[in-house]
Amino acid sequence: MKEDKKQVWGLIAPALFIMILIGVIPVLYIIYLSAFKYNVFAKVPMRYAGFDNFRKLVFDPDFLKSLRLGLTFVALCCGIELPLGLFIANLLTLNFKGKGIFRTILTLPLAMAPITIGSMWVLITNPDFGPVPFLFRKIGIEYNMGISANQAFFTTILVDLWHWTPFVVLTFMAGLSSLPNQPYEAALVDGATRWQTFRYVTIPLLKPVILTTLFIRIMDTFRVFDEVWMLTSGGPGTATRYVSIHLVRLVLQSMEYGYSSAMSLFLLYLTIIICFFLLTFISSSREAA
Amino acid sequence: MRRLVGILLVTLLVLATSWCLAAVNNPEWWQKAAEPYKGVVIRGISESTPPSKAMVEVAAPEFEKLTGIKVEFEVTSWDEMYNKSIQDLQSGAGIYDFIYVEQDIIYAYLAQNWLTSLNSFIDNPSITHPEFDLPDFTSFINYFKDANENIYGIPFEAFLKSYIYRTDLFNDPGIQAAFKAKYGYDLAVPTTWEQYTDIAKFFTEYGKEKGVELYGHIAQAKTHPCVAYEMVETIWPAWGVYNWGINLEKMRASVENGGTLNSEQAKKAFRWYVDMLQYAPPGVRTYTWDETGAVFGAGKIAQGIIYLENLGWIAGDPTRSAVIDKIAVALPPTAPGVMDEAKAGKGYIGYYDGGSLGIPHSAKNKEAAWLFIQWCMRKEWQGEFAKMATRVVRTSTFDDPLVKELDAKTGGYFTMLKDSGYLFAGAPALPMHRPLNEVYLKWISKAVAGEISPEDALDSLAKEVDQLMEDLGY
Numbered sequence: 094m095k096e097d098k099k100q101v102w103g104l105i106a107p108a109l110f111i112m113i114l115i116g117v118i119p120v121l122y123i124i125y126l127s128a129f130k131y132n133v134f135a136k137v138p139m140r141y142a143g144f145d146n147f148r149k150l151v152f153d154p155d156f157l158k159s160l161r162l163g164l165t166f167v168a169l170c171c172g173i174e175l176p177l178g179l180f181i182a183n184l185l186t187l188n189f190k191g192k193g194i195f196r197t198i199l200t201l202p203l204a205m206a207p208i209t210i211g212s213m214w215v216l217i218t219n220p221d222f223g224p225v226p227f228l229f230r231k232i233g234i235e236y237n238m239g240i241s242a243n244q245a246f247f248t249t250i251l252v253d254l255w256h257w258t259p260f261v262v263l264t265f266m267a268g269l270s271s272l273p274n275q276p277y278e279a280a281l282v283d284g285a286t287r288w289q290t291f292r293y294v295t296i297p298l299l300k301p302v303i304l305t306t307l308f309i310r311i312m313d314t315f316r317v318f319d320e321v322w323m324l325t326s327g328g329p330g331t332a333t334r335y336v337s338i339h340l341v342r343l344v345l346q347s348m349e350y351g352y353s354s355a356m357s358l359f360l361l362y363l364t365i366i367i368c369f370f371l372l373t374f375i376s377s378s379r380e381a382a
Numbered sequence: 383m384r385r386l387v388g389i390l391l392v393t394l395l396v397l398a399t400s401w402c403l404a405a406v407n408n409p410e411w412w413q414k415a416a417e418p419y420k421g422v423v424i425r426g427i428s429e430s431t432p433p434s435k436a437m438v439e440v441a442a443p444e445f446e447k448l449t450g451i452k453v454e455f456e457v458t459s460w461d462e463m464y465n466k467s468i469q470d471l472q473s474g475a476g477i478y479d480f481i482y483v484e485q486d487i488i489y490a491y492l493a494q495n496w497l498t499s500l501n502s503f504i505d506n507p508s509i510t511h512p513e514f515d516l517p518d519f520t521s522f523i524n525y526f527k528d529a530n531e532n533i534y535g536i537p538f539e540a541f542l543k544s545y546i547y548r549t550d551l552f553n554d555p556g557i558q559a560a561f562k563a564k565y566g567y568d569l570a571v572p573t574t575w576e577q578y579t580d581i582a583k584f585f586t587e588y589g590k591e592k593g594v595e596l597y598g599h600i601a602q603a604k605t606h607p608c609v610a611y612e613m614v615e616t617i618w619p620a621w622g623v624y625n626w627g628i629n630l631e632k633m634r635a636s637v638e639n640g641g642t643l644n645s646e647q648a649k650k651a652f653r654w655y656v657d658m659l660q661y662a663p664p665g666v667r668t669y670t671w672d673e674t675g676a677v678f679g680a681g682k683i684a685q686g687i688i689y690l691e692n693l694g695w696i697a698g699d700p701t702r703s704a705v706i707d708k709i710a711v712a713l714p715p716t717a718p719g720v721m722d723e724a725k726a727g728k729g730y731i732g733y734y735d736g737g738s739l740g741i742p743h744s745a746k747n748k749e750a751a752w753l754f755i756q757w758c759m760r761k762e763w764q765g766e767f768a769k770m771a772t773r774v775v776r777t778s779t780f781d782d783p784l785v786k787e788l789d790a791k792t793g794g795y796f797t798m799l800k801d802s803g804y805l806f807a808g809a810p811a812l813p814m815h816r817p818l819n820e821v822y823l824k825w826i827s828k829a830v831a832g833e834i835s836p837e838d839a840l841d842s843l844a845k846e847v848d849q850l851m852e853d854l855g856y
Contacts (some may be wrong), residue, residue, distance in 0.1 A: 133468070133494070134814045134816060135814075137855050220668060221677075238668065239603075239664075325605065327605055328604065329667055331833065332833075346820040348816060348817055
């Protein structure tokens with residue numbers, strides 16, 4: 094028995110070592126830094142601050158605004174991507190001409206790097222020569238992301254939808270193809286309409302997949318960076334300065350290592366809480382199913 | 383026949399080799415000095431600017447060929463360059479053997495002791511070229527010295543951010559008549575901000591009337607550090623608000639604490655800046671320093687204040703520029719009294735931008751890097767370098783025939799740089815430059831986006847700068 098245990102530890106040791114090295118140690122270091130006022134360009138670069146950085150977070154209007162913007166972004170993206178993805182996935186269960194091509198084109202954005210997508214949309218939405226502002230101008234609407242905060246905000250959402258809805262479609266298609274036939278046959282025998290079958294059979298059966306997809310997308314959208322950075326850099330003003338962008342600016346530009354560590358920890362805590370509730374929900378829905 | 387071809391080939395080879403060596407003064411010295419470092423790989427990083435590209439594309443390959451020292455020179459975006467350099471400097475990893483030390487960041491680097499003093503290299507004749515000629519460098523090199531006159535960077539780029547305009551439009555009799563009829567005075571290079579505003583308005587309206595894409599103003603107004611730099615380097619000094627509005631003795635910015643950042647003049651200038659964006663192209667709030675040059679080069683702008691490192695291609699590259707032989711440069715407009723203050727050395731009218739190559743404290747191949755730095759700044763290449771990148775760091779370069787030719791093509795830029803360069807200034811000594819810029823960016827971009835009025839933005843900015851200074855121990 095002892096030999097077995099030794100063998101097990103020997104086998105997992107390399108992986109464990111790497112995990113500790115690249116996962117645990119940086120987190121511990123961030124916890125350590127969060128207790129300090131630490132700016133590289135300060136006269137005294139590092140001094141102990143206790144919980145001051147966390148206290149500062151609560152009263153920092155810039156952070157609170159970026160957090161609010163970030164959560165709104167998460168809510169809108171997930172709130173649109175999931176129903177839209179489910180709708181498209183359902184459409185793709187039907188047989189129609191050109192389905193294969195449609196499916197291939199649909200998944201293309203997933204193969205592209207977020208930074209490329211950001212650059213591409215910068216050109217598409219460029220107020221001077223981009224096709225989108227040009228077409229809007231034709232119908233009498235002035236579209237200019239450099240001026241309109243709302244347009245910039247919704248454009249970032251649009252880009253995220255364009256990029257990630259195909260992922261949602263793929264997961265739902267996988268989920269739909271694995272559903273059992275019997276409940277559908279029973280619904281057919283009971284004379285259920287298409288909508289009733291979808292509402293009372295498909296949705297409950299697909300619930301674990303929906304929640305898992307939601308779980309992944311919440312985490313992804315909460316830390317969105319590349320596309321928005323390329324597209325607006327957080328502007329105009331602070332209109333798209335989501336919390337991830339705010340954090341990066343604080344670390345790389347302001348070099349506020351202590352305060353940004355506290356902010357990172359808070360965001361990690363927030364993500365863990367959200368994930369905990371979702372996972373609990375997923376587990377309970379699985380048990381119910 | 384075969385023998386004849388052979389002789390011909392050898393002759394051509396000898397000629398080609400001697401031509402290559404002719405472009406280098408004393409090639410034997412370089413080979414001898416580099417002998418101990420042959421095969422060494424030196425790594426460097428710089429911003430993707432015309433001067434850096436010239437060093438990567440021309441200087442580095444030639445240096446490798448002559449000395450056997452391999453140069454891995456990374457040119458990247460401005461923010462990426464800083465992130466990588468600072469991480470290397472801070473960690474002491476020694477990834478880079480030479481880095482781009484921009485004039486405004488030198489104080490931060492010196493405060494942290496991140497750079498190697500170059501004096502010991504300069505004093506060592508075995509690795510310093512006999513014609514290096516330190517006194518030949520323009521006064522711009524002084525920005526890279528510490529209080530004890532130790533040198534930490536050798537300038538490779540130095541240029542002005544100044545006024546540029548379209549001579550074809552300004553000299554058009556029809557346009558001149560229309561302007562005079564509208565404003566009652568002759569269309570000419572503006573010397574006041576009121577004149578600049580009239581011209582901007584005139585050309586934007588002219589473009590609309592004629593159905594051509596032409597605007598009277600350009601700015602780098604994106605939510606990006608560039609918008610903050612534009613205010614502190616270009617607009618405020620020319621309105622008489624110097625040193626970022628910061629009192630450098632007290633290290634405070636608000637009027638209450640001795641600064642000028644939220645003074646009436648600063649507010650007036652900032653209000654003007656925001657209002658003027660209406661005369662720029664629709665996409666102006668998405669422009670950084672790159673786009674301002676590009677849009678001017680595309681022929682869409684009648685006048686503006688841009689980084690004149692772009693002049694080389696604007697004046698001479700037909701594949702990129704639509705305004706060749708149609709441009710000239712001048713000093714920027716100023717508020718009353720500012721020009722006199724600048725002439726008296728009590729102020730400045732704009733930004734003398736530039737950067738140097740420095741050697742990090744942690745560099746692993748310092749001597750080889752020093753050789754490469756000298757190579758890029760060797761006298762005989764400076765004319766060609768100026769042609770490629772519109773920069774001058776040596777006084778002798780002004781007399782180079784290539785520069786004289788370019789001077790005429792750029793509407794007198796090099797003459798202006800030589801004669802009036804003293805009216806401009808580099809960034810003030812602010813070692814906390816980088817976090818400071820972020821605070822400026824936040825409030826300036828809020829006002830540019832219309833989230834807050836320019837006046838309120840400056841009150842908040844001044845307050846936050848004071849707080850930041852206090853937090854950083856100043």
